[in-house]
Amino acid sequence: MSFSWGVFGYDTLVVVLLALVATGAIPVLAGAMSFLAIPFHAGKNHYRKAAPYLPRVAIVVPAWNEGAVIGESIDRLMALEYPPESLRVYVVDDASTDNTPDVVLGKADLYPGQVFHLRREKGGEGKAHTLNHGIRVVLEDDWMEALLIMDADVVYLPNSLRKMTRHFADPKVGAVSAYIREGSADKNYLTRFIGVEYILSQPAARRAQNVLGAQACLAGGAQLHTRENLLALGGRIDTSSLAEDTITTFETQLRGREVVFEPLAIVHAEEPGLIGALWKQRLRWARGNVSVTARYSKVWFRPSKVHHLGGWAFGIVWFSLWLLPVAMVTSSTGLVGLLLIHSQLAGVVFRALWISAAATFVFTLALAAQLDRKLSSNAWREVVTFPGIISMIVMLTAFFPNLTEIDIPALFGVHLTDTGLFFLTLSIYIWIPFSMLGALLAREVEGTWAGRVLSPLLIYLVGYGSLLCAITFDSYIKELGHAESKWDKTEKTGRVVV
Amino acid sequence: MSAAHGSTPTNADDLGPVDPRHPDDAFIQRELDRDRKHEWVLVPKALIALAVVAVLVVIRQLYFV
Numbered sequence: 001m002s003f004s005w006g007v008f009g010y011d012t013l014v015v016v017l018l019a020l021v022a023t024g025a026i027p028v029l030a031g032a033m034s035f036l037a038i039p040f041h042a043g044k045n046h047y048r049k050a051a052p053y054l055p056r057v058a059i060v061v062p063a064w065n066e067g068a069v070i071g072e073s074i075d076r077l078m079a080l081e082y083p084p085e086s087l088r089v090y091v092v093d094d095a096s097t098d099n100t101p102d103v104v105l106g107k108a109d110l111y112p113g114q115v116f117h118l119r120r121e122k123g124g125e126g127k128a129h130t131l132n133h134g135i136r137v138v139l140e141d142d143w144m145e146a147l148l149i150m151d152a153d154v155v156y157l158p159n160s161l162r163k164m165t166r167h168f169a170d171p172k173v174g175a176v177s178a179y180i181r182e183g184s185a186d187k188n189y190l191t192r193f194i195g196v197e198y199i200l201s202q203p204a205a206r207r208a209q210n211v212l213g214a215q216a217c218l219a220g221g222a223q224l225h226t227r228e229n230l231l232a233l234g235g236r237i238d239t240s241s242l243a244e245d246t247i248t249t250f251e252t253q254l255r256g257r258e259v260v261f262e263p264l265a266i267v268h269a270e271e272p273g274l275i276g277a278l279w280k281q282r283l284r285w286a287r288g289n290v291s292v293t294a295r296y297s298k299v300w301f302r303p304s305k306v307h308h309l310g311g312w313a314f315g316i317v318w319f320s321l322w323l324l325p326v327a328m329v330t331s332s333t334g335l336v337g338l339l340l341i342h343s344q345l346a347g348v349v350f351r352a353l354w355i356s357a358a359a360t361f362v363f364t365l366a367l368a369a370q371l372d373r374k375l376s377s378n379a380w381r382e383v384v385t386f387p388g389i390i391s392m393i394v395m396l397t398a399f400f401p402n403l404t405e406i407d408i409p410a411l412f413g414v415h416l417t418d419t420g421l422f423f424l425t426l427s428i429y430i431w432i433p434f435s436m437l438g439a440l441l442a443r444e445v446e447g448t449w450a451g452r453v454l455s456p457l458l459i460y461l462v463g464y465g466s467l468l469c470a471i472t473f474d475s476y477i478k479e480l481g482h483a484e485s486k487w488d489k490t491e492k493t494g495r496v497v498v
Numbered sequence: 499m500s501a502a503h504g505s506t507p508t509n510a511d512d513l514g515p516v517d518p519r520h521p522d523d524a525f526i527q528r529e530l531d532r533d534r535k536h537e538w539v540l541v542p543k544a545l546i547a548l549a550v551v552a553v554l555v556v557i558r559q560l561y562f563v
Binding site for chain 1: 519
């Protein structure tokens with residue numbers, strides 16, 4: 001029996017390239033697993049352990065130059081379908097330089113004993129510091145039984161708070177999160193994409209996390225804690241990173257308390273309408289997730305009897321999202337490598353990968369669209385093009401063999417040569433990493449004269465998901481370069497409607 | 499909030515007469531029961547989403563393989 005190093009080397013290379021391609025399958029399978037868990041929320045939810053319960057709720061609202069929005073937010077909080085004697089609002093004014101203090105003091109006069117103005121003379125340290133100022137005050141006496149942390153601009157639907165508090169009838173629950181729904185009055189393509197993303201990430205994915213028994217993150221603008229949980233956390237919010245909400249969520253669960261997502265408690269929020277502002281906001285979140293991943297290195301993939309954060313399913317979902325841009329690059333590298341060495345497997349694994357991706361995308365978007373029908377019907381273009389028009393063509397190529405390479409060109413009398421077919425295939429295989437560059441270009445041209453048309457066009461072409469992946473990639477670069485971690489407040493202008 | 503939002507109605511009137519600022523235990527329990535039952539719509543919604551995928555697979559098998 002002879003042995004050929006050439007064959008051995010070729011086979012080894014093929015195996016390595018196949019392994020690279022397989023990295024792209026992990027997020028696809030994780031997404032499919034996560035979304036297939038959603039219908040199980042029908043039976044595996046927290047409603048059976050919930051019961052009527054209306055604790056005394058202190059609402060802490062961090063506010064820096066929120067004069068345009070804070071007054072209406074307070075009025076809406078005071079109109080909640082909740083016993084007014086069990087509600088107090090503490091606005092922590094983070095050294096505002098606009099009319100925030102006047103607006104809040106006016107509301108304090110209007111709602112005596114219910115609205116309080118707390119002033120920080122030294123501001124700008126970040127949301128967690130501002131919150132801690134308010135939390136210190138509400139913990140000074142024993143009036144508060146539950147603490148609601150919210151943003152100044154969000155609008156709670158009237159029944160939302162009581163839908164959250166009912167879960168505290170179960171003493172094992174430490175915190176409850178609501179569904180933050182994109183609610184800008186003057187929607188544009190980007191806020192509609194964000195709206196679709198929020199359906200996917202909240203009423204869809206967080207229901208799945210309820211089923212898994214571990215929540216990744218409490219919504220920053222709508223998180224309710226029991227007093228006991230807050231005290232167990234040290235009576236303060238972590239100030240050491242940009243991911244205070246995620247750290248609060250993890251610490252709650254690591255101490256054996258449950259975190260519940262309540263999909264029917266709905267809160268409207270204003271989201272960025274420009275890529276630049278979204279990039280800044282999401283870069284902060286993504287860099288926070290990098291630090292969370294490192295901080296809890298001893299938690300991942302280590303099942304525990306106390307919490308479910310160490311479960312395999314939760315770990316795979318977390319890392320699939322966090323490492324998605326890496327998987328996109330490695331998977332494309334593997335495909336291109338197989339194509340260049342003329343392996344017959346290139347087409348096979350491309351089809352397997354992209355058919356799985358297409359099926360998962362169609363399933364997740366078809367399910368998500370039904371979870372918030374009004375928002376989805378107003379954003380149907382963004383639902384349909386969420387993966388990006390070019391990625392959809394790639395999916396069609398995989399799903400329907402010969403359609404884009406032969407049938408459609410033939411309609412125009414075009415017949416691709418072998419060389420043409422090779423370069424078309426190469427373009428398809430390398431598309432995904434390049435889509436992130438397209439998203440970066442959309443951000444770069446946004447401020448130019450052409451940006452008004454070109455930026456939306458690019459995002460529709462490359463996909464909103466690629467934009468998020470590009471931001472995550474940027475977060476790797478910033479973290480590796482130890483770039484300064486700065487808390488940038490997302491600008492709000494009072495555009496929220498119910 | 500209408501049912502068209504994919505959620506349950508906001509109006510307390512939908513669950514019987516009640517002072518919305520002081521919802522009593524019976525009202526909250528009814529709301530809770532309704533929300534719990536509401537979650538079962540996830541099953542047909544997931545089946546519809548699966549059916550969309552199945553249609554694509556059938557088209558592929560019939561016309562492209």
